Amino acid sequence: MLRFLPDPLLVASEPKKGRAPKAPELPIPERKNWLIHLHYIRKDYETCKDIIKEQLQETRGMCEYAIYVQALILRLEGQIQQSLELFQSCAILNPANPDNLKQVARSLFLLGKHKAAIEVYHEAGKLNDEDWEVHHNLGVCYSVIKDYKNVCVVSQAEEQLNAALQLNKQDRTFLTLGKVHLLSRDTDKAVDVYKAAVEFSPENTELLTTLGLLYLQLGKYQKAFEHLGNALTFDPSNYKAILAAGSMMQTHGDFDVAMNKYRVAACVVPESPPLWNNIGMCFFSKKKYVAAISCLKRAHYLSPFDWKVLYNLGLVHLTMQQYASAFHFLSAATNLQPRLGELYMLLAVALTNLEDLDNARRSYEQAVALDHSNPLVNLNFAILLYNHGDKKGALQQYQEIERKVNMLKDSNTEFDSELMDMAQKMATALQVGESLVWTKPAKDTKFKQGSAGVPIKTLGSSQQPLGTNQALEQAMSSAAGYNRSITPRVSLSQPKRSSVPLAESSGLENPPAVPGDASGTPRPEESDTPDTLPPLAAKPKVKSKSRQELN
């Protein structure tokens, strides 16, 4: 069947230039560049190194591209100093190639010599100014110089990154530019950058998540949820997005959906303290206290210095009436976070239950001094004072409550009905009711809406579904119908209850940025308050507030 034979004479049949003193043909130094490149991009570094070695021997180190790739591989293997030296020798072999200079600068950057890197990038920019990569990397260099107070450096970083974006839009340039804006505390600009980025590449989950978290930080919950949901559509196991979206669902009381999401995250990142903290608080909300404690203790084990976990542990133990344990967790939390009034309030509640009144009072005083907006702190203090006969002190605290309530009313925050009831009981007990703003008719109507609207009080925009993305709605349909207010549940049959408000402290990547709670509406824990008003209940109310983390 073979119609021809292999031709062994191919060599001989080659056309040749027959010159008398036959000089051997010199190999072209670049002849294997394509092969080196082919192996390099396929990440077959071992073969690649062999070919490079061969090629460098053949050309006695004159093959620029072989040295270049050798240096790239060395850098991937972590030998940055050696790679720098090789790139420098490439730059000597061919000073006109901007790539060599770019790689020299990159190695310098990785070695932490940012200023030197900037200089070399500028050199490379002189050879080819139309290169987005040079501008991008210059921007990165300027942004890591860590001199954010220096306006000049920041503006240079922005300038370079914007120049890079004009030449070519790349996701990472957007991310860096956004980060630069965030670090110089220019949140609006950062949002704009991320918006543009999401428009350019709508499926990049990192961009979506970052933008979502940013909106969350700014309190634009609907937009935040939309973007986080989009991120989850494209990558259902995106840890950051799950945690952020889950905490929002928790805020809206949608614990089952949140748990579903957390299960996915628990597979991806099984040792995440914030995740176990949030799972714990989900269990807590579903009144599975033992499971809650288990999860929180795991979170505490994984991150022993996280005050939020300790806060929640204290809260759960208070609910479980394990006051001695609660005291320990709360006092540990106050040591780690000494500036949060609510923590001292919880500590005071624990101490009250432990019948250590002196310390309870001291703790309340600390709480009142630190807190500026939460009327519950004052209310609990007032109850303590009243119950121990200090009517004058109670009155003072009561006035403070009114001040805070008025302040909050202006900002359109609604109040929990239990808080209101209790405050009114207090007012009656102190016999100040009629004379004060608290019950003034005009305010009263408004106020009553808040306290009497038992099931749900809605905020302006909150009736709209949260997510507009179709897939998101699919995934989180139950979350969609919720609005931002929280349903207070009052069941007087139980001696003690804690209804759980959720406040996420959206510590994005830098927890200190927003330690405060944004959306949690206060919700007091009712003690066994008899319906007969004048003698107030023996036990103070606890405003319990669980902390979730997004990270």
Add this chain to the structure above:
Amino acid sequence: VFLWPSGDSNGATSCYINGKWLDAHYDPVANLYTFSSCIVLADLHGDGENKLVVGDLGTGSSNMKLKVYRGTGLMSENTLLDLPTGLVSFLMDQHEPRTPAIAVASGPYIYVYKNLRPYFKFTLPPLEVNALEQDVWNQAREDMIDPLSLKEMLDSIRDKADVPLSVRSLRFLMLDPQDMEAFVNLYKEQPIRRQTVITCISTLKKNMADEDAVSCLVIGTESKDVYILDPEAFTVLTKMSLPSAPTQMDVTGQFDVEFRITVACRNGNIYVLRRESPKPKYCIELSSHPVGLVRIGKNVVVGCAQETLQGFTQKGKKLWTVCLPAPVTTMSVMDLPTRGFQAVLVGLANSEVHLYRDKNLISTIKTPDIVTSICFGRYGREDGTLIMTTKGGGLIVKILKRTAVFDDRDSAPGPPLAQSIRLNVPKKTKLYVDQTMRERENSVAMHRAFQMDLSRLRLAAARAYVKALESSLTPMSSSLSEPLRMNAVVQGLGPSFKLTLNIQNTAVCRPVMNLAISFLYDESLYSMKTAFFKVTIPLLVPGLNYPIDTFVECLSDKGISDIIKVFVLREGKSAPLLTAHINMPVSEGLALN
């Protein structure tokens, strides 16, 4: 149905059953080192039966072969002179029978085979030679300059010239002085040439779109150029330039009408060249190197080194991105015109081949090794044949079952599997619950007991601390006038021990003077020559370590040991500055007397 005898000698074929593919052949030791650019299916003899033509890189430096497979067997082998960069089959003329020629690109040459016999060798047009360099060599030829000055002149040309030096000059500059003379004599008579090498090759129909129309060769070179060659005369029809060296190309259209060459380049960008434009028309800038480049209809699909698969329009607008589970090794198009089916085959470094239609993964093939090249088409008389070579040199042939259906699933995945996995919540024991109950009932008492004990503990600790301070029991003296630190080392097995005391003055600048050292020990157990001595150095300079040696004799042979107390004293003061207790080791030797 046409089927080859399955390679039952290796037995591995049966291990990889896939619903849609028949395992036709698997030879794990076919010893093929090749890439997708060097594999072609062609009806070499015009008998309606397609052969597999493979450019084998051999060992990477020798033993390069042009191999032709028919069925499961190797049909012929031709030796190649250099590494094959690319290999295409094309019809070069209208003659009957219409058998395609094979063009093998290798170094600066294209070897054209007809009927598997060498037919023609095309050499790339030489590049421009630096005029100064030419001058210098001319002088050398006429023996007007000696090799050393030649070297100097060439060196200076290299540093500033726009046109790079030829290989000859570069090689000459590397030589040791004693070899220069011979080198110049050998080469001076020959003209200077500057050659580049081919990096990729493809074909372009000349003026008809038919399957069996005459095609031009399109070649990309290291000198960043793209040439289109006339198929009959092998003259350069068009030359176009790129900003970087091309690595792979996709060509569509007809040369005489309109064509489009999509070129992936070494700088990580993809350029689109069109007729009548010597420069790229569009540019796609990727964030990582393109490993595979395939055109499906009017879209370009690129597999990137960053483990992504990206789709672009032919004008460079990004359409979609898919994340891949492993790095891409190679890509190829799977085209079944009879079924109107087109998809992209992506070879991955995790020994899988994924089949994508747009961004949807429609099928996965597991392979016994990492696939390095893929070719899909008609082999033998079977239309849907998938040919793959592996990193270990194996050859895999699979045939698409005629019943195979690729359903275009929607890419929106359901809830991830992990969602149904139960959370691993630690269980609490009954003991825990009991203790919880106990705490509930007795929390006040527990708290008080705890606080009481805590206070006691603090008190005890404070007392012990005060006591230690008062009696200078610590090995650190904190007194302001003589801040000292001491540690002791015992050396020896016994009965004699060497005791070294390291004393350090920790003051910032003040020296300490007039110190004495005294030992307190059980005299029935140990003896020392001097149980009290003044520090031999009159003054301790701050920061330096002063070792003081002394010898201790153990008197007991009963294997017991004791503590020796060391006191550092200040002249005229009875309270020691500091105290150390040395736990002596048991003497392992017996006293001599």
